[in-house]
Amino acid sequence: MNLLAIRAIFLFEMSRFFRTLAQSLISPVLSTSLYFVVFGAAIGSRIQEVEGVSYGAFIVPGLIMLSVITQAISNASFGIYFPKFIGTVYELLSAPVSFLEIVAGYVGAAAAKALIIGVIILTTSFFFVDVQIAHPLAMLVFLVLTCVSFALLGFIIGIWAGSFEQLQLVPLLVVTPLVFLGGAFYSISMLPPVWQTISMFNPVVYLISGFRWAFFETSDVPIGISLFAIAGFTALCLAAIWWIFRTGWRIRQ
Amino acid sequence: MSAILEITGLRKSYADGFEALKGVDLEIRKGEIVALLGPNGAGKTTLISTVCGITTATSGDVKVGGHCTLRDYRAARSMIGLVPQEINLEPFEKVINTVRFSRGLFGKPRNDGAIERILRQLSLWDKRNNQIRALSGGMKRRVLIAKALSHEPQLLFLDEPTAGVDVELRKDMWEIVEGLKAAGVTIVLTTHYIEEAEAIADRVGVIARGEMLLIEDKGALMARMGQKQLDVQLSAPLETVPEALAGYDLVLGSDGHTLTYSYDTRAERTGITKLLQDVSRAGLVLRDVVTRQSSLEDIFVDLVHRDEEEETP
Structure with a gap:
């Protein structure tokens, strides 16, 4: 195991995060704060409690998930797409590193950035609403697993993408709708039965549901199924990445 | 002298059927400077990329320091430094950080002394805290060399190090290569400047259409055909x-x-x-x-020309 290489990639990626601090930190925090102002304070005060939780507090887990998922994907996809775009990927391919080490470095850094943003948004939310965390450890496990699994997905997108437009395509056309329709701002039980069934095919539902359970002990699906879903999603992404490196798809001729 | 690089029967065909390498055999001895001469599209870069792991060979065998580049890629790649032809660098990163990154990537622990020595050797020390995008083309090329040397490789590939570089910088580059040779580094460089091969190489190989036409001691080659x-x-x-x-x-x-x-x-x-x-x-x-x-150029033109005539009856 080339631990020094993992460390080098991780630190190099993190240094970009800190170099562009305003862009990477302030903007997600600002936009989430706006969500709190609009949905929590302005509209939320006119909405009745959802499953015994005030609406402002109810959307906190969903909002964190929304930011964390978006950030994990964009950081990881950009992290591996940029070296491909500017040509520095030659160095990764010629270095004595295995695919696991490359993934650990890039995905680790992207997940870490997303985690930092998630924690900061959670902290911000305390200023706007009264949030209780019933199971802090479970909350952390869900948060970390989400960061890692979506960073893996982002890594795959970054390798697949042939242009900056494509890099934006999947997050914009697939991930954002899945998150918005995944119960970030409502409980699945509030939907008509047909849409409840359809929602069950949305993987994000399981994440948000599990994450919300860690806060309020209310969930749309049993916690065990949520955990199983996220573990399965992570395994799927890992398998895809293993295949990519074995065949050299889109990176090695 | 023992071999540091052994290539046998190396072939590379692309998906569109183009054969970039048609069974190349090559042996590089420890401590020598070998220049691979060839026209554009001869297969020079493909050869280097395949040895370094950037391109996957269709068939054939490559050993670096006795280590197979596929089965024992960690040991093999640790010995290699690669300076690519294109200036591929992260524009917003500082010089010293990108060189440190390369060292770490190759599994070497941080060593500020070693990095300083390399940067001084390449006259980059004063620019160590500059962003790469602020450097001149020649300086960027030096950064690429510094990155390739950061993990103290024993075999250095320079892919057209002086392409598009002015005369003065080319002379500097030759001095750098001489200095590296003195430090015991084996160097394989590709070029299409014959004078470059003539000036610094111990042996000269001529490659065209994916085949090694010859590889010979420079002096003997010139004497034989000279x-x-x-x-x-x-x-x-x-x-x-x-x-x-x-x-x-x-x-x-x-x-x-x-x-x-x-x-x-x-x-x-x-x-x-x-x-x-x-x-x-x-x-x-x-x-x-x-x-x-007759210069090496006459010999080279003669060889490549003869090869083309044989190809097109």
Whole structure:
């Protein structure tokens, strides 16, 4: 195991995060704060409690998930797409590193950035609403697993993408709708039965549901199924990445 | 001297059927400088990329320091430094950070002393905290070399290090290569500047259309194929070569003013004295005498040209 290489990639990626601090930190925090102002304070005060939780507090887990998922994907996809775009990927391919080490470095850094943003948004939310965390450890496990699994997905997108437009395509056309329709701002039980069934095919539902359970002990699906879903999603992404490196798809001729 | 790089039967075909390498065999000895000469698209970069792991070979075997580049890629790649042809660098990163990154990527623990030595050697130390985008083209190329040297490789590939570089910088680059050789690094460089191979290489390989046409000691190559020509320029033009000079295989220039005599530079007797005496006896009046030696360029052009003729019957 080339631990020094993992460390080098991780630190190099993190240094970009800190170099562009305003862009990477302030903007997600600002936009989430706006969500709190609009949905929590302005509209939320006119909405009745959802499953015994005030609406402002109810959307906190969903909002964190929304930011964390978006950030994990964009950081990881950009992290591996940029070296491909500017040509520095030659160095990764010629270095004595295995695919696991490359993934650990890039995905680790992207997940870490997303985690930092998630924690900061959670902290911000305390200023706007009264949030209780019933199971802090479970909350952390869900948060970390989400960061890692979506960073893996982002890594795959970054390798697949042939242009900056494509890099934006999947997050914009697939991930954002899945998150918005995944119960970030409502409980699945509030939907008509047909849409409840359809929602069950949305993987994000399981994440948000599990994450919300860690806060309020209310969930749309049993916690065990949520955990199983996220573990399965992570395994799927890992398998895809293993295949990519074995065949050299889109990176090695 | 033992081999640091052994390539046998290396082939590379792309999905579109293009054969970039057609069974290349090559052995590089420890400590030498080998120049691979070839026209554009000859397969030079593909050869290097395959050794380094950027391209996957279709078939064949590559060993670096005895380690197979596929089965034992960690050991093999640790020994290699690669300076690519294109200037591929992260524009917003500082010079020292990108060099440190390369060292870490190759599994070497942080060593500020070693990095400082490399940056000083390449006259980059004063620029260490500059962003790469603020550097000149020549300086960027030095950063690429610094990255390749950061993990102290034993075998360094320089893919066209002086392409598009001005004369002064090219001389600097040659000095850097000499310095690396003195430090014990084996160097394989590709170039299409013949003068570059002539100036710094110990051995010269010629590659064209994915095949190694030859690889030979530079001196021996030039001696073997290096003939010298003597041009005898005459005051009055001739119609034909005089009978008295028939034994010399002279070639009469189209204007009738020049007789060209070819001879081997290494021969004990070049025959020049006797030729000039015979020219005088034949009653010819000399205006000037010029000698020319065939350069590596003539040899190279001749080889590649001959190869092309064989390919297109």
